[in-house]
Amino acid sequence: MAYAQAIIGWGDVGGYEYEVIWDICCTSALGKAFDEVAQREVNTLSGGEQKKLVLNALLEGPDETLILDEPDNYLDVPSKRWLEEVIAKTKKTVLFISHDRELLENTANRIVTLELGSNGNTTWVHGGKFSTWHDARRLRNARFAEVLLRWEQENLRLKELVRTLQVQAAISPDMASKYQAMQTRLMKFQEAGAPEAPPIEQDMQVGLRGGRTGLRALTFENLALEALTQPFDFEVFFGDRIAVLGKNGTGKSHFLRLISGDTTVKYSGNVKIGSRVEIGYFAQTHSHPEFDSQNLLELLWDMYSLQLGPAKSALRKYEIDQAAEQKFSSLSGGQQARFQVLLLELSGSTLLLLDEPTDNLDLASAESLEKALDRYEGTVISVTHDRWFTRGFTRFLVFGSDDRVFESPEPV
Numbered sequence: 001m002a003y004a005q006a007i008i009g010w011g012d013v014g015g016y017e018y019e020v021i022w023d024i025c026c027t028s029a030l031g032k033a034f035d036e037v038a039q040r041e042v043n044t045l046s047g048g049e050q051k052k053l054v055l056n057a058l059l060e061g062p063d064e065t066l067i068l069d070e071p072d073n074y075l076d077v078p079s080k081r082w083l084e085e086v087i088a089k090t091k092k093t094v095l096f097i098s099h100d101r102e103l104l105e106n107t108a109n110r111i112v113t114l115e116l117g118s119n120g121n122t123t124w125v126h127g128g129k130f131s132t133w134h135d136a137r138r139l140r141n142a143r144f145a146e147v148l149l150r151w152e153q154e155n156l157r158l159k160e161l162v163r164t165l166q167v168q169a170a171i172s173p174d175m176a177s178k179y180q181a182m183q184t185r186l187m188k189f190q191e192a193g194a195p196e197a198p199p200i201e202q203d204m205q206v207g208l209r210g211g212r213t214g215l216r217a218l219t220f221e222n223l224a225l226e227a228l229t230q231p232f233d234f235e236v237f238f239g240d241r242i243a244v245l246g247k248n249g250t251g252k253s254h255f256l257r258l259i260s261g262d263t264t265v266k267y268s269g270n271v272k273i274g275s276r277v278e279i280g281y282f283a284q285t286h287s288h289p290e291f292d293s294q295n296l297l298e299l300l301w302d303m304y305s306l307q308l309g310p311a312k313s314a315l316r317k318y319e320i321d322q323a324a325e326q327k328f329s330s331l332s333g334g335q336q337a338r339f340q341v342l343l344l345e346l347s348g349s350t351l352l353l354l355d356e357p358t359d360n361l362d363l364a365s366a367e368s369l370e371k372a373l374d375r376y377e378g379t380v381i382s383v384t385h386d387r388w389f390t391r392g393f394t395r396f397l398v399f400g401s402d403d404r405v406f407e408s409p410e411p412v
Helices: 002-012 015-030 047-060 078-088 099-107 130-171 173-192 251-260 297-305 308-317 333-347 363-375
Strands: 065-069 093-097 111-117 120-127 218-226 232-237 241-246 267-275 279-282 350-354 379-381 395-399 405-408
Touching: 002 015, 015 047, 047 065, 047 078, 065 279, 078 099, 099 130, 111 130, 120 130, 218 251, 232 379, 232 405, 241 251, 251 267, 251 279, 251 350, 251 363, 251 379, 297 308, 297 333, 308 333, 333 363
Parallel strands: 065 093, 241 379, 241 395, 279 350, 350 379
Antiparallel strands: 111 120, 218 232, 218 267, 395 405
């Protein structure tokens, strides 16, 4: 009887439906049925597997509205394409935060923008795709600026009239009533208040310097990353813009760490660094244990002997001067990313290794970084899953799931 009651209770709470849902979720996210992985601990899954499992559960679940905070972060390109497909197909209402421009373009039918206004944060809704968002925002801000200018011009005109009538009223008492009426009109105009000013523009000023190097910046001969890749040959030339592509876990970050001089990366084969090549490295996880105990001002002094004034100016360019006395470990992911880009600028490196540099950057900061890389005199190698960012690259090194490493004529 107890067993029968348990079966009935399991059905009443929807247990059988959830078994089906989780079987679908596990098959999609892990490639295995729920029964095969039911006892597996969640922390043994990769970050991408955990995220896909949770997203599957939400999308297959009963909730009609989903709120997703950066659902694309740390997903590889196939997983991001999967995310686009499921968001596009679902009949649920999905409100999501994302800085992935390709995801926004392919899924969002309305874009809510939060911006810093002169009197606090403002919000506006663009009822179209991301590809039209920039133009819509520029037109909107131009309208705000034009209305505000007209208000300021009218305010100035009314003030001039009040001053003129004041002089006339002092000479002729007959003008006193007109003077008082104009004073009242000016007061009511100003009490109504000025129209909303355009939002405050972000102004992250990336200024990567770089410099000339030998023609061959890097040469790899019969290189194999232990337990990750088969041997491959590859040459990097001065001025190259190389995107390193592939699924999570194929060895892309290990490849950058090897070039950066990380002695913990195990490999075979030869790596040759060209003349005048100075390497700057942007770490994906922003994991810098050597930074954790110091604030930004202390780090800039220790690394580049920047005194208080110049250090504050450098941080202001990257809009992190308000966090100058915070420890690096206490910064947000976006602030840590911007500080790392600042360090690249100060280093004057001639070869940049960027591991997912746009993952935690807001749109304005990512676009500023892209413009700086366009102007940069040097060589850039970047691991990225940001398909929009990939558009700025001309060579594509692919780490395949079959352990092969090969160059592709286009991003794959």
